[in-house]
Amino acid sequence: MTDSKLNGLLGLARRAGKISLGHDAALTAVKQRAAHLCLVASDASERLYTEFARAVQAFGGNIPLIKSDYTMAEFGQVLGAKTTAVLTVNDRDFAKRISEIIGRE
Numbered sequence: 690m691t692d693s694k695l696n697g698l699l700g701l702a703r704r705a706g707k708i709s710l711g712h713d714a715a716l717t718a719v720k721q722r723a724a725h726l727c728l729v730a731s732d733a734s735e736r737l738y739t740e741f742a743r744a745v746q747a748f749g750g751n752i753p754l755i756k757s758d759y760t761m762a763e764f765g766q767v768l769g770a771k772t773t774a775v776l777t778v779n780d781r782d783f784a785k786r787i788s789e790i791i792g793r794e
Contacts (some may be wrong), residue, residue: 695790696767698783703768707780710770712737715777719744719752724777725784727754730761733774741775752777753788 702708709718718724719741727745729738738756745752757764765772778784 692790695787698787698790699767700769702778702780702783702787705780705783707778707783708768709777709779710764710768710773712775715741715775716744718777718779720748722748723779724752725781726778726787727752728757728759728764728776728778728787729754730764730774731756731758732760737774753784755788755791757791 699708703710709715709724715724715727719727727741729741733756738754742754745754759767761772761774764770764774764776768776778787
């Protein structure tokens with residue numbers, strides 16, 4: 690993925706401490722209703738996507754769940770992590786802007 694605006698915004702949200710990376714952190718953010726957007730890597734398993742779809746439905750039905758164009762390695766590269774299959778954006782403004790850039794409000 691080479692969308693520099695999206696890369697920059699994800700990096701900024703990460704530095705601001707507004708992103709939960711990885712399965713456990715993202716699931717906790719959803720359960721605590723801290724998440725405003727949930728992104729799943731394009732090469733993540735269908736089981737993981739289904740698990741988060743159920744969690745979003747159960748704990749915060751209005752949280753957008755998007756299967757992104759980013760792979761796990763690309764998420765890791767953009768966010769300075771090893772690899773990650775799922776992340777949540779825990780700030781309403783960052784989530785809104787990221788959704789706009791992705792094109793799925």
